Amino acid sequence: MSTNNTNNTAALIAIGIPAFILFGKSTRLYKILHSWLCKARLKIQIRYSSLLYADATGSSSPIEVSGLYVYPVKSLRAVPLNVTELCSLGLVNDRRFMIV
Structure with a gap:
């Protein structure tokens, strides 16, 4: 940029x-x-x-995807996915929450 x-x-x-x-x-x-x-x-x-x-x-x-994960709570355990959706912020439910 x-x-x-x-x-x-x-x-x-x-x-x-x-x-x-x-x-x-x-x-x-x-x-x-x-x-x-x-x-x-x-x-x-x-x-x-x-x-x-x-x-x-x-x-x-071509690129091969070996695993797909989201982290609903930032910096905590990942959740493995087979399928997901994209929204304007990225993957649905990825890093939407944080513990303060």
Whole structure:
């Protein structure tokens, strides 16, 4: 990601977090921020996944998934899955809770 995009992301987060705390999810700013961050995250994931397909010789080969896990509570035991769904935040139920 370029420095300009990083600065824009930091600025949006700096504005968005206080707005979310003060006004909640119903604000237009929250919806814009959430949409923008999801798109930025998707671009990063696509760029990263394209790197995974190239091996040391530069040829493309399929990736084999050997295990799929979610961590419903951050930093605690993983839950193995056979199938899962994606949402705007990533895998459903992955790191949705934390113990404080």
